[in-house]
Amino acid sequence: MKLLAKTNRIYLAFSLAIYLFAGLAFYQVVRILIYNEVETRLKVEKRDFEAYLKQHKAWSDTTYFVENKIDVVPVGRQTRLSETFIDTLIQNRYDQELMPFRQLTFYVPIQGEMHRVSIRKSLIQSYQLIEVITVTMAACLGLLLLGTFWFQGKLSGRLWLPFYESLSRIKRFNLASATPLQLDKPEINEFRELNEVLRKMGDKMQQDYRSLKEFTENASHEIQTPLALINAKVEQLIQSEKLTETQTRWIEEIYQASRRMARLNQGLLLLAKIDNQQFTNNQTVDLAALLAEKLNAMDEVLLHKRIAVEIRNLVPFTVQLPPALADSLVANLVNNAIKHNHAEGRVELASNGKNLSLGNTGNALVSNPERLFERFKKEGSSLDSVGLGLAIIKEICDTYGLQVEYAESNGWHRFDIFRKIGAD
Amino acid sequence: MKVLVVEDEKGLAESITDYMNKEGYLCETAGTFREADERIYLYQYDCVIVDLTLPDGDGFQLIQTLKKLLATTGVIIISARNALEDKIRGLEIGSDDYLTKPFHLSELNARVKSLIRRRNFGGHTEIRFREIRVNPSSRKVYVNGQLAVLSRKEYDLLLYFLSNIDVVLTKVSIAEHLWGDNIDSADSLDMVYSHIKNLRRKLLEKGGSDYVRSVYGIGYKFGEP
Numbered sequence: 149m150k151l152l153a154k155t156n157r158i159y160l161a162f163s164l165a166i167y168l169f170a171g172l173a174f175y176q177v178v179r180i181l182i183y184n185e186v187e188t189r190l191k192v193e194k195r196d197f198e199a200y201l202k203q204h205k206a207w208s209d210t211t212y213f214v215e216n217k218i219d220v221v222p223v224g225r226q227t228r229l230s231e232t233f234i235d236t237l238i239q240n241r242y243d244q245e246l247m248p249f250r251q252l253t254f255y256v257p258i259q260g261e262m263h264r265v266s267i268r269k270s271l272i273q274s275y276q277l278i279e280v281i282t283v284t285m286a287a288c289l290g291l292l293l294l295g296t297f298w299f300q301g302k303l304s305g306r307l308w309l310p311f312y313e314s315l316s317r318i319k320r321f322n323l324a325s326a327t328p329l330q331l332d333k334p335e336i337n338e339f340r341e342l343n344e345v346l347r348k349m350g351d352k353m354q355q356d357y358r359s360l361k362e363f364t365e366n367a368s369h370e371i372q373t374p375l376a377l378i379n380a381k382v383e384q385l386i387q388s389e390k391l392t393e394t395q396t397r398w399i400e401e402i403y404q405a406s407r408r409m410a411r412l413n414q415g416l417l418l419l420a421k422i423d424n425q426q427f428t429n430n431q432t433v434d435l436a437a438l439l440a441e442k443l444n445a446m447d448e449v450l451l452h453k454r455i456a457v458e459i460r461n462l463v464p465f466t467v468q469l470p471p472a473l474a475d476s477l478v479a480n481l482v483n484n485a486i487k488h489n490h491a492e493g494r495v496e497l498a499s500n501g502k503n504l505s506l507g508n509t510g511n512a513l514v515s516n517p518e519r520l521f522e523r524f525k526k527e528g529s530s531l532d533s534v535g536l537g538l539a540i541i542k543e544i545c546d547t548y549g550l551q552v553e554y555a556e557s558n559g560w561h562r563f564d565i566f567r568k569i570g571a572d
Numbered sequence: 573m574k575v576l577v578v579e580d581e582k583g584l585a586e587s588i589t590d591y592m593n594k595e596g597y598l599c600e601t602a603g604t605f606r607e608a609d610e611r612i613y614l615y616q617y618d619c620v621i622v623d624l625t626l627p628d629g630d631g632f633q634l635i636q637t638l639k640k641l642l643a644t645t646g647v648i649i650i651s652a653r654n655a656l657e658d659k660i661r662g663l664e665i666g667s668d669d670y671l672t673k674p675f676h677l678s679e680l681n682a683r684v685k686s687l688i689r690r691r692n693f694g695g696h697t698e699i700r701f702r703e704i705r706v707n708p709s710s711r712k713v714y715v716n717g718q719l720a721v722l723s724r725k726e727y728d729l730l731l732y733f734l735s736n737i738d739v740v741l742t743k744v745s746i747a748e749h750l751w752g753d754n755i756d757s758a759d760s761l762d763m764v765y766s767h768i769k770n771l772r773r774k775l776l777e778k779g780g781s782d783y784v785r786s787v788y789g790i791g792y793k794f795g796e797p
Contacts, residue, residue: 365653369625372652373581376674380587383677386740386790396788403790407744410674414654448725448751449759452766472656486759 310334415536427470436499507562605629676745682735715778733794
């Protein structure tokens with residue numbers, strides 16, 4: 149939920165509660181005031197009535213002609229002699245309508261006999277008054293509520309504007325680019341401080357990223373150069389005529405080890421570069437076509453190992469990948485399918501546009517298939533493999549919204565690549 | 573033929589120079605950007621081998637200066653960075669080739685030779701070794717005047733041998749020369765063997781001598797029997 153929506157909602161709920169309470173309280177106060185007024189007047193009339201009785205010693209209804217004004221009923225012996233106020237509804241003489249009245253009931257002896265006397269006052273005017281007051285007040289409060297709500301929305305929208313501006317800039321901020329994070333200097337202190345802190349963090353992150361990138365590049369350079377030196381010296385050494393066969397074998401081993409180290413270094417460097425997302429020039433590539441092309445380019449090895457290639461249903465499988473990584477992915481997949489194949493085996497490539505699969509014959513798997521994609525995980529202890537090929541495949545797939553799965557049954561190994569759900 | 577090697581790693585520069593001198597080139601070295609800059613202003617080279625990362629400067633800049641001074645000089649970049657962008661940039665500013673470290677001296681030598689051949693004679697020169705005659709522009713091989721029909725890889729292999737006469741070439745370097753970097757080595761070494769066998773047979777069939785010798789299993793040597 150957006151911050152402004154949240155504050156607006158809280159504000160709305162709170163002011164509604166307050167206004168509702170205020171309205172109810174106001175209504176009650178007005179009501180009590182009106183009742184007080186009516187009851188005071190009823191009491192005055194009671195005194196008038198008692199004064200009349202004292203003077204005339206008797207009561208006659210004729211003195212009062214106003215309907216429902218007074219009611220004198222003889223009650224005989226009566227125990228309850230208290231004075232009570234009640235609300236009552238009495239029918240109008242002309243149009244049979246029930247009208248609200250306030251009634252004061254008391255008992256008084258007239259000519260020796262106990263009478264119950266009820267004096268009433270119509271509440272109709274008072275009720276109308278309450279209604280009018282309530283409606284006016286509700287209207288006023290409603291308008292006030294809407295007004296402040298609108299004002300509050302506008303105000304906080306304006307107040308938080310620098311915040312949203314900063315937020316959108318941070319979203320657009322690219323760690324790998326050379327441009328630093330640029331944020332405004334808003335007049336509100338808190339936001340200015342926030343931007344200041346964010347800017348510093350951004351600069352630090354970019355700097356760290358750059359030094360990390362440089363580190364991997366420099367490390368690679370520093371390792372490749374001595375390896376180049378070893379290689380060159382070995383090459384010069386084997387030109388010597390005086391070497392014995394054993395010495396040559398030793399040199400050969402040094403040479404092979406240095407080659408392996410170079411390949412290992414290159415593999416690790418590639419993985420680090422993918423991790424750091426240093427490849428940014430994504431392009432649309434058709435992996436199915438690239439795989440077919442690669443298999444075609446490897447025809448010599450395939451022929452040499454007498455491996456049959458079968459390509460079925462080559463529907464384009466387009467993905468967004470940097471070309472260098474697409475090439476690496478395809479090369480690793482094909483190399484893997486050939487390396488772990490046996491003579492007179494088979495390689496099968498199929499694509500239906502959603503799923504790209506490359507299968508190959510081979511020996512049954514010895515290691516745990518779950519851990520096959522881990523770095524330095526090797527099937528067997530082959531010397532010419534550094535165990536990074538599948539890790540590179542997985543890393544590329546993971547980083548670019550693809551999923552790779554491996555399955556094996558009866559000496560048939562298959563790699564499936566498909567788009568991750570939710571990824572473009 | 574004058575070659576300048578710009579490389580800050582002394583040992584490597586020395587190996588390259590030794591190899592090149594043996595091949596009959598006049599080879600000079602420069603260990604820093606400043607030294608290299610000075611040399612290319614003072615002398616003319618047929619080929620310059622440049623390392624991209626120098627302690628006091630950028631190899632690209634050197635190539636740009638060089639191309640301004642004398643556009644016909646061949647340039648080969650040797651770099652530890654195996655980045656596509658570097659390769660593209662190198663080609664754009666006029667370098668002819670790009671080798672990633674670690675490389676084989678024999679490979680570097682073959683590339684220098686091929687480059688100089690292209691530069692000096694536009695590829696219209698024949699390579700001769702005794703009774704073998706190779707025409708690089710038509711990719712045809714004659715033994716004793718007779719055409720020997722070689723496959724593409726056999727031709728490449730022969731040319732690689734002819735560029736490195738009397739030098740032990742490791743099997744790995746031959747495999748990488750023929751198929752590039754990303755090929756499974758166990759298979760490619762077998763394939764190297766079968767290509768060498770076929771090449772030998774085809775040369776012998778046309779009455780040539782057997783010039784290929786196996787060296788203790790580490791590699792092969794092409795030269796006087």
